[in-house]
Amino acid sequence: MTVQLQGKLASRGDTPLGDRCGIDRTMQLIGNRTAMLLLREAFHGATRFDSLHQRVGVSEAVAAQRLKELVAAGVLTKVPYREPGQRTRHEYLLTEAGHALLPVVIGLLGWGERYAPSGYNPTRQSHAHCGEPVHAVLQCEAGHVVTEEDLVLGTSVDA
Amino acid sequence: MTVQLQGKLASRGDTPLGDRCGIDRTMQLIGNRTAMLLLREAFHGATRFDSLHQRVGVSEAVAAQRLKELVAAGVLTKVPYREPGQRTRHEYLLTEAGHALLPVVIGLLGWGERYAPSGYNPTRQSHAHCGEPVHAVLQCEAGHVVTEEDLVLGTSVDA
DNA sequence: CCTCTGACTATGGCAACCAATAGTCAGCAC
DNA sequence: GTGCTGACTATTGGTTGCCATAGTCAGAGG
Numbered sequence: 001m002t003v004q005l006q007g008k009l010a011s012r013g014d015t016p017l018g019d020r021c022g023i024d025r026t027m028q029l030i031g032n033r034t035a036m037l038l039l040r041e042a043f044h045g046a047t048r049f050d051s052l053h054q055r056v057g058v059s060e061a062v063a064a065q066r067l068k069e070l071v072a073a074g075v076l077t078k079v080p081y082r083e084p085g086q087r088t089r090h091e092y093l094l095t096e097a098g099h100a101l102l103p104v105v106i107g108l109l110g111w112g113e114r115y116a117p118s119g120y121n122p123t124r125q126s127h128a129h130c131g132e133p134v135h136a137v138l139q140c141e142a143g144h145v146v147t148e149e150d151l152v153l154g155t156s157v158d159a
Numbered sequence: 160m161t162v163q164l165q166g167k168l169a170s171r172g173d174t175p176l177g178d179r180c181g182i183d184r185t186m187q188l189i190g191n192r193t194a195m196l197l198l199r200e201a202f203h204g205a206t207r208f209d210s211l212h213q214r215v216g217v218s219e220a221v222a223a224q225r226l227k228e229l230v231a232a233g234v235l236t237k238v239p240y241r242e243p244g245q246r247t248r249h250e251y252l253l254t255e256a257g258h259a260l261l262p263v264v265i266g267l268l269g270w271g272e273r274y275a276p277s278g279y280n281p282t283r284q285s286h287a288h289c290g291e292p293v294h295a296v297l298q299c300e301a302g303h304v305v306t307e308e309d310l311v312l313g314t315s316v317d318a
Numbered sequence: 319c320c321t322c323t324g325a326c327t328a329t330g331g332c333a334a335c336c337a338a339t340a341g342t343c344a345g346c347a348c
Numbered sequence: 349g350t351g352c353t354g355a356c357t358a359t360t361g362g363t364t365g366c367c368a369t370a371g372t373c374a375g376a377g378g
Binding site (some may be wrong): 012021022023024025026027028029031032033036037041043044062073074089097099100101102103104106107108109110111112113114115116118121122123124125126127128129130132134135136137138139141142144145146149150151152153154 | 180181182183184185186187188190191192195196199203204219232245256258259260261262263264265266267268269270271272273274276277281282283284285286287288289291292293294295296297298299300301303304305307309310311312313
């Protein structure tokens with residue numbers, strides 16, 4: 001049996017969720033600035049340590065540490081490769097779990113551009129087919145776009 | 160004039176984006192575990208300091224600090240209210256910028272439930288109208304759902 | 319006036335994150 | 349084998365985040 005709680009004042013009786021909550025676990029795994037920036041670069045197509053570390057603009061030590069954590073979290077994998085005349089190296093590739101973070105990364109990016117503007121030219125994300133700007137939205141498996149009012153935040157409870 | 164770079168190996172020449180990137184600014188403002196958990200509770204409908212701090216399960220000092228930062232970031236506002244027979248208090252309400260974070264919060268939640276499972280019963284988000292599970296996805300302003308392959312990560316460049 | 323409660327503020331201490339610098343290690347070029 | 353380069357590892361030190369405990373402050377009830 002499942003009890004569903006409405007988002008609006010759906011009091012859970014002030015019981016903390018702690019690490020029972022997916023947000024908590026996600027933030028503990030990858031919820032820091034450097035990890036998100038590394039993911040941004042991974043989505044941009046950067047795969048090599050040197051490139052990732054330079055493009056994020058973080059020290060090598062931090063980049064190595066974060067990449068190790070991202071691999072441990074199953075977001076990236078280290079895959080060996082070799083260019084002709086070079087020795088074998090490893091590149092960091094997004095796993096399925098990593099690709100699944102795209103809406104989050106784009107959501108953070110879009111929010112920052114809109115609500116925390118800087119003096120710089122904003123980056124834009126657009127749809128290759130129609131050129132329109134792209135945003136993160138909620139969608140149900142039936143294909144409907146879900147607004148905040150139509151979202152039911154539920155907790156499954158033992159029967 | 161605008162130059163658009165494809166996501167896949169769209170080398171920007173290894174120039175770091177730094178705080179020119181919206182992800183960076185967003186993460187600096189609200190990119191920590193406690194802030195996200197406070198937002199989760201705000202979306203659940205919690206508005207009072209006591210409730211927020213208890214439901215997140217964080218110390219009062221940290222809750223006060225994060226809430227102050229969220230207000231400063233324009234994500235929450237403090238609104239005075241009074242219940243009959245009580246003195247005036249303040250409640251924390253989501254601003255427009257705060258509501259705009261819903262896809263990010265649900266994205267983090269959904270990812271954690273899927274790729275960082277715990278022993279607990281997962282929480283579910285569903286569509287009030289059809290009951291189907293809800294996920295964060297990318298959509299362009301023309302209404303198309305955008306896949307990773309069809310996403311163009313662009314940078315606007317001075318003409 | 320005193321108390322009680324919700325909403326904080328203050329202090330001390332530990333751990334995580336970050337920059338900067340220096341050092342290591344593997345293997346292709348020579 | 350020596351040099352060079354990409355990919356790290358180690359160390360020092362500063363800043364931030366967190367917890368725990370204790371203290372403050374405002375105002376309704378008594």
